Amino acid sequence: MIQPLFGKTLSELQEIVVQAGLPRFTAAQIADWLYPKRVASIEEMTNLSKKARSWLSDHYEIGVRMPQKVQVSSDGTKKYLFAAGAGKFVETAMIPENDRVTVCVSSQVGCKMGCLFCMTGKQGFQAQLTAGEIVNQVRSIEEAGKVTNIVYMGMGEPFDNLEQVLKSLEILTAPWGYAMSPRRITVSTIGIIPGMLTFLERSDAHLAVSLHTPFDEERQMLMPVQVAYPIRDVVNEIKSWDFGRQRRVSFEYILFGGLNDTPRHVNELVRLLDGLRCRINLIRFHPIPGTPLRGSSDETLFGFKDRLNEKGILTTIRASRGQDIYAACGLLSTKELVKNEKV
Numbered sequence: 231m232i233q234p235l236f237g238k239t240l241s242e243l244q245e246i247v248v249q250a251g252l253p254r255f256t257a258a259q260i261a262d263w264l265y266p267k268r269v270a271s272i273e274e275m276t277n278l279s280k281k282a283r284s285w286l287s288d289h290y291e292i293g294v295r296m297p298q299k300v301q302v303s304s305d306g307t308k309k310y311l312f313a314a315g316a317g318k319f320v321e322t323a324m325i326p327e328n329d330r331v332t333v334c335v336s337s338q339v340g341c342k343m344g345c346l347f348c349m350t351g352k353q354g355f356q357a358q359l360t361a362g363e364i365v366n367q368v369r370s371i372e373e374a375g376k377v378t379n380i381v382y383m384g385m386g387e388p389f390d391n392l393e394q395v396l397k398s399l400e401i402l403t404a405p406w407g408y409a410m411s412p413r414r415i416t417v418s419t420i421g422i423i424p425g426m427l428t429f430l431e432r433s434d435a436h437l438a439v440s441l442h443t444p445f446d447e448e449r450q451m452l453m454p455v456q457v458a459y460p461i462r463d464v465v466n467e468i469k470s471w472d473f474g475r476q477r478r479v480s481f482e483y484i485l486f487g488g489l490n491d492t493p494r495h496v497n498e499l500v501r502l503l504d505g506l507r508c509r510i511n512l513i514r515f516h517p518i519p520g521t522p523l524r525g526s527s528d529e530t531l532f533g534f535k536d537r538l539n540e541k542g543i544l545t546t547i548r549a550s551r552g553q554d555i556y557a558a559c560g561l562l563s564t565k566e567l568v569k570n571e572k573v
Contacts, residue, residue, distance in 0.1 A: 234293020237362020240406045261406040284302040296370050307551040310371055313340045316492040318356050322367040324549050332379040335367040337384025337395050340548050345453045349518045350385045361397035384419040389425025399433050420455045430471055443490040444498040469506050476493050480509040485526035496537045510545040
C-alpha cells in the first residue's frame with residue numbers, strides 16, 4: 231500500500247531510508263524537498279539517485295492534498311474545505327490582518343467533547359487527523375508562503391489527538407521542517423490536563439484554554455469535560471508551570487447573553503486567575519442551529535472587558551471574521567456532510 235511521505239518527521243524518514251538501504255543523510259534531503267522546497271512529486275527530488283527515487287515511488291507518494299472548496303468573505307477571510315477520508319471533511323480558516331496571515335487548523339474530523347455552543351461537537355467524533363493532514367492545511371492553501379501565525383482552534387480537541395498534534399508541531403517548527411517560531415503558534419484546549427502537561431513539556435508553542443465561565447455548574451452545562459477536568463484544576467496546573475517571559479497562556483471566553491456575562495462572573499474570574507500572568511480573549515457568540523444560547527450585546531461585551539482590565543487582567547475582544555462564509559467552526563463541513571448523506 232502506497233503511503234504518504236508528507237507528515238513524516240526526520241526520525242521517521244531516517245527509518246525509511248535505512249529500510250531502503252540508502253545513506254542516512256538521504257532523510258534530511260527528503261525532508262528538505264518535502265517541507266522547505268514544497269515539491270509535488272518524488273521525481274523532483276533531483277539530488278537523490280534514480281534508484282532511490284524509484285524505490286521511494288514504489289512505496290510512497292508525496293501525499294499533499296489540495297482543498298476541495300474555498301469560500302471568500304467580504305473581509306478577506308477564507309474558509310478552505312479539505313477531504314479527510316470518504317465523505318468526511320475538515321475546515322481551515324485563513325485570516326488576514328495587516329501584515330499578519332493567521333491560519334486556523336483542525337486536528338480532528340468532528341469532536342467527541344460535546345460542548346453546547348460548538349457546531350463541530352454536533353457532528354460527533356469521526357476520525358483523527360494525521361500529522362500530515364494537519365500540516366497539509368497550512369501547506370496547501372493559496373497563502374501557504376505568507377503564513378505568519380498558526381492557531382489550533384479549528385475542528386476537534388487537539389489534546390484528544392495528542393501525538394499527531396505534537397508531530398505536526400515538530401514539522402512546523404523544526405529546522406528541517408518549516409522552521410516557524412513556536413511563538414507564532416497557539417494550541418487551544420478545553421482543558422484535558424494530561425495532554426496539556428505533555429504539550430507543555432514537549433512543545434514551546436503558546437497555550438490557550440477554553441474557559442467560558444468560572445463557575446463549575448455553568449461550565450459543566452456548557453462543557454461536559456468539566457466533570458473530568460474541573461477548570462480550577464486546569465488553572466492550578468497552569469499556575470504551577472514556569473512559562474518564562476516569552477511563552478503565553480490565554481483564556482478563551484465566549485459571552486452568552488444572561489448566562490456568563492455579569493459582574494459576578496468578572497469577580498470570580500479575577501479570583502480564579504489571581505497570580506497568573508495571562509490574557510483573556512472575549513469572543514462574540516454567533517448562533518448555531520440547535521442551541522438555546524444567544525450572544526451578549528456589544529454594550530455588555532465592552533463593559534465586561536473594561537471591568538476585567540480595571541481589575542488587572544489583560545482582556546481583549548477578538549474581532550468576528552468571515553460571518554458571511556460559515557466561518558463559525560463546523561458549519562461549512564456540516565453543510566457538506568449533510569449534502570453528501572443525501573446523495
